[in-house]
Amino acid sequence: MIIKNVRAYYAAGSGPEVKAVDGVSLAIREGDVLGIAGESGCGKSTLAAVMSLTARPPLNVKGGEMSLNGKTFSLVEQAKFPRDWHGKMVALLPQRAMNSLNPTARVRDFVVDVVRAHDSTVRPRAAIEQARERLEQLSLPARVLESYPHQLSGGMRQRVVAVISTLLNPQVLIADEPTSALDVSSQKQLVLLLKLLLECRFITRIVYITHDLPMLSNIANFIIVMYAGKVAEIGTTQQIVNEPRHPYTHALITSTLDPDLRVREHQLEGIRGAPPDLRYPPTGCRFHPRCPRVMEICSREEPPIVGEEERYAACWWVFEQSKTAGGKEAQS
Ligand code: ADP
Ligand code: MG
16 A cells, blocks of 8 residues: 555634645555554544545545555545445554444444445345354454443453454554553553454554554554654664654654653653644744754755655754765765
């Protein structure tokens, strides 16, 4: 899957639009787990909505295209996407998935809804049988089909929703902070389940979104760091975690390694403030007001892309560093 130059803004009454995603491109190969990291308010869920074809007003897609399985569509006209892409090509696993479920319906009713939304000729009994088989293949108890949401633990609910939302074998599963409401052991179980879905080839790619960057080393092989609606840095998990280049990535890693949860959730190590109000994004590099490496040019001009398609940082400081490093190499 490739998405190119996605721009998605929220309409905000008579005021300026919220530029929540502003020129994001990315590629995910078959078998990949792509991690997307960034603080709260950086546009991750907005990007998830666009990629899962679930963007609805006030969120408006202003630009960008998506390619998958040899087909390319403009994301601006989501209505023109083939109907069955949603769920069959791309599926979304939201943060508290089961909360959106009707509490008076059993899990089996949810299964029937999901399957029949795509193929109304499937008999309810066949849909339930399909789910039973899938649960067993994944070593989950098939009796959950008879349960009501409140009868399952939070962790089991999230696992069950993950299984059901991938029943149609979507090409891409987009998991938006899927474990943030779970305890540590349920988090691990969900991550294991997602990996198993990939190994069994029920899905072929995962986009895993989190504010907890170090956590991604458990699941992702590629990582994109987002700041204020843009890509700050991209690389393999090894590169991002062990050799971060962008000052924002540095800060994100240092602060999320802090054992104090309040620090992890609310501030970046040595960097004050919060992501900007995206109605009025800072000029030049959007990170410049908080950046410990800020230079004069950073507030004036958009940062250059330093590196290659699969390994780059968008940063003036990294650009300067690369010139010095290049110069030294040339001299020796
Ligand atoms: P993240 O998932 O990284 O926390 P979001 O995609 O939820 O970020 O939000 C990105 C930006 O869009 C934030 O500035 C947020 O305040 C804004 N935003 C989110 N939802 C809406 C909405 N419905 N209307 C206006 N602005 C919104
Ligand atoms: Mg979010």
